[in-house]
Amino acid sequence: xxxxxxxxxxxxxxxxxxxxxxxxxxxxxxxxxxxxxxxxxxxxxxxxxxxxxxxxxxxxxxxxxxxxxxxxxxxxxxxxxxxxxxxxxxxxxxxxxxxxxxxxxxxxxxxxxxxxxxxxxxxxxxxxxxxxxxxxxxxxxxxxxxxxxxxxxxxxxxxxxxxxxxxxxxxxxxxxxxxxxxxxxxxxxxxxxxxxxxxxxxxxxxxxxxxxxxxxxxxxxxxxxxxxxxxxxxxxxxxxxxxxxxxxxxxxxxxxxxxxxxxxxxxxxxxxxxxxxxxxxxxxxxxxxxxxxxxxxxxxxxxxxxxxxxxxxxxxxxxxxxxxxxxxxxxxxxxxxxxxxxxxxxxxxxxxxxxxxxxxxxxxxxxxxxxxxxxxxxxxxxxxxxxxxxxxxxxxxxxxxxxxxxxxxxxxxxxxxxxxxxxxxxxxxxxxxxxxxxxxxxxxxxxxxxxxxxxxxxxxxxxxxxxxxxxxxxxxxxxxxxxxxxxxxxxxxxxxxxxxxxxxxxxxxxxxxxxx
Ligand SMILES: [Cu+2]
Numbered sequence: 001x002x003x004x005x006x007x008x009x010x011x012x013x014x015x016x017x018x019x020x021x022x023x024x025x026x027x028x029x030x031x032x033x034x035x036x037x038x039x040x041x042x043x044x045x046x047x048x049x050x051x052x053x054x055x056x057x058x059x060x061x062x063x064x065x066x067x068x069x070x071x072x073x074x075x076x077x078x079x080x081x082x083x084x085x086x087x088x089x090x091x092x093x094x095x096x097x098x099x100x101x102x103x104x105x106x107x108x109x110x111x112x113x114x115x116x117x118x119x120x121x122x123x124x125x126x127x128x129x130x131x132x133x134x135x136x137x138x139x140x141x142x143x144x145x146x147x148x149x150x151x152x153x154x155x156x157x158x159x160x161x162x163x164x165x166x167x168x169x170x171x172x173x174x175x176x177x178x179x180x181x182x183x184x185x186x187x188x189x190x191x192x193x194x195x196x197x198x199x200x201x202x203x204x205x206x207x208x209x210x211x212x213x214x215x216x217x218x219x220x221x222x223x224x225x226x227x228x229x230x231x232x233x234x235x236x237x238x239x240x241x242x243x244x245x246x247x248x249x250x251x252x253x254x255x256x257x258x259x260x261x262x263x264x265x266x267x268x269x270x271x272x273x274x275x276x277x278x279x280x281x282x283x284x285x286x287x288x289x290x291x292x293x294x295x296x297x298x299x300x301x302x303x304x305x306x307x308x309x310x311x312x313x314x315x316x317x318x319x320x321x322x323x324x325x326x327x328x329x330x331x332x333x334x335x336x337x338x339x340x341x342x343x344x345x346x347x348x349x350x351x352x353x354x355x356x357x358x359x360x361x362x363x364x365x366x367x368x369x370x371x372x373x374x375x376x377x378x379x380x381x382x383x384x385x386x387x388x389x390x391x392x393x394x395x396x397x398x399x400x401x402x403x404x405x406x407x408x409x410x411x412x413x414x415x416x417x418x419x420x421x422x423x424x425x426x427x428x429x430x431x432x433x434x435x436x437x438x439x440x441x442x443x444x445x446x447x448x449x450x451x452x453x454x455x456x457x458x459x460x461x462x463x464x465x466x467x468x469x470x471x472x473x474x475x476x477x478x479x480x481x482x483x484x485x486x487x488x489x490x491x492x493x494x495x496x497x498x499x500x501x502x503x504x505x506x507x508x509x510x511x512x513x514x515x516x
């Protein structure tokens with residue numbers, strides 16, 4: 001397989017230079033594969049973006065922005081997030097400091113394996129050395145098709161090679177026993193033809209097995225690529241408000257057999273279920289179904305929900321720390337259920353005019369959008385011009401009804417805030433926090449491991465905005481300025497549901513964004 005892999009890598013290198021067709025939907029959030037993270041490596045506050053490749057093996061681009069002037073150098077490496085090999089650090093790559101912006105460091109890392117990986121950063125600077133790990137789900141988003149011209153070229157080369165080999169063997173058998181300068185005898189000609197026949201049979205066999213091998217490898221790669229498409233949800237309303245939730249039978253068996261039965265809690269819940277009414281995105285429910293068996297089936301007693309067609313996203317994290325978003329849809333009648341309780345929440349807004357070309361409501365010229373909630377709470381969203389594929393900080397400010405900074409914010413499921421970002425055509429769904437797009441469960445695995453890893457310098461600090469319930473009582477003060485690192489994956493219209501907890505109540509502000 002080494003030669004084959006070498007060929008595949010060579011082809012990957014060749015093809016990544018060729019512009020690709022529109023990327024297909026990918027999980028770990030739907031259609032939003034890149035990783036955004038904000039946190040501390042020891043004394044250094046960093047914002048990290050990992051642009052993941054379309055195919056594996058492939059090159060991930062790592063960008064690190066330091067908030068202080070005292071970072072001297074950053075080196076990066078990739079290991080598994082957990083399990084065998086997770087503590088074996090390969091030789092790190094020194095990240096390049098941008099000549100234009102001394103706070104910006106970049107490096108390119110090969111992602112060779114599928115699954116739950118992490119990028120390790122070793123920082124050195126005026127305040128000593130420190131380490132940080134950023135979990136990165138590694139998966140192929142698509143199979144690169146072989147261009148016809150390349151297939152034809154390779155076939156021509158291979159045929160020429162085969163014919164050349166056969167004729168060389170034939171000529172050798174015909175001429176090698178003849179004395180120098182003597183004419184070719186009939187006997188020599190016959191032995192030449194025999195040798196060519198034997199050579200043809202051997203070469204055909206070699207080629208046959210090579211093609212079988214190629215086909216099997218290709219099918220395996222296709223299977224893995226398919227596996228990492230967002231799995232489908234099977235949703236069924238049984239009874240007045242009882243929603244049964246499980247992975248659909250049409251998924252790869254791995255999803256039902258390995259992923260769903262072995263989930264780990266993220267923000268204290270095994271599943272975060274987001275139901276968004278389509279096409280207007282005017283109602284959003286963020287619920288936490290209970291696991292009802294060990295096979296990965298879940299159920300939720302729905303609250304009162306208005307009738308409509310709902311797009312459903314279920315965020316789960318498997319035991320390797322890999323985040324999956326299962327996707328489904330269901331038509332619901334008017335449902336009357338229990339009031340929301342616990343961490344469950346909902347948001348509502350005017351329908352999003354999906355194809356409106358005019359300015360989007362609530363986004364003012366100055367780049368500050370304001371949403372005033374029912375109780376007078378004001379939420380401001382300050383943003384730079386919104387451009388696709390550019391890492392940015394989404395900055396939110398929560399104010400009381402008098403416009404003063406809110407002083408009574410509490411952690412909501414351990415975080416300062418949560419934001420769900422949905423594209424108007426539902427092709428993108430991302431669930432982010434002040435620490436970024438990485439699930440908290442994976443972060444905990446990465447930081448727990450880094451703290452106990454031999455040679456770890458300095459204790460891991462908590463990622464930005466993270467306040468674990470175990471460590472922080474609900475009364476922990478949360479600053480009213482909350483920022484989240486994110487990059488919109490493509491141009492278009494998006495709706496952002498910004499969720500936070502204030503005075504014991506979970507609130508949801510809604511913002512619309514046109515990304516160019
Ligand atoms: Cu969240």
